[in-house]
Amino acid sequence: MSTMTMLLNELAPEARDQLLRQARPVRFPADTHIFRERQHADRFWIIEAGRVDLDKHLPGRGTARVDTLVPGDLLGCSWLFPPHHWRFDATTTTEVHALEFDGQAVRELCAQDTSVGEAVSAAVAAAVARRLLE
Template identity: 75%
Template sequence: MSTMTMLLSGLAPKARDRLLRQSRPVRFPAGTRIFREWQRADRFWVIESGRVDLDEHRPGQGSVLVETLLPGDLLGCSGMTPPHHWRCGASAITEVHALEFDGQAVTELRTRDASVDEALSAAVAAALTRRLLT
């Protein structure tokens, strides 16, 4: 089950609408550097189409591929958790279409709506667990 499906299926229609109002569609051309490791993280995305490579800098090795994200995957979990800095970098490998969520607006929504908080927490946990196991 994709992150987007998991996230939205766990919400009542009104809560789903409130969450989706915090998003906007975005497009990243192939080759775009979406964010860099240790920069401030203030948003996150759900990939609708395309591929994104996550990378991190390792001393003596340079930039190392961590994972490739695909449609339905969550990009930028760091935008939802303190200290709000990217823990890796991300680049669009192909043209990417995604829903971009404002991190601060979603954080405020999570404090007001427990169902949104629970659904996002479950989606982030599932995404991070899958990444740890692959």
């Protein structure tokens, strides 16, 4: 089970509905740059279909693949942590369907409802830890 699926399942129905009210469905064609390293991070996505590669530029060494995200995965963690800049490049390898969330709106929701804040923070931390450990 993906981190984001666990997040949604662990939330009380009212809290899950509050979070999902912040979402909008989006589609990205294959070979689309969703975001680039060092740009402002103001949103995140739950991937519903497709694949996204996360890459990191390594000075003097080129580009390294950090992870490939699949349905159920969280795309984007930098929206939660100041200074809110992407740490990676994200590029679709197939057409992607996702739920897109406004980072500021979700941060405000997390501040208002601690159960949502704790669940979202735990899901983001789990996604970051998985990427660091794999």
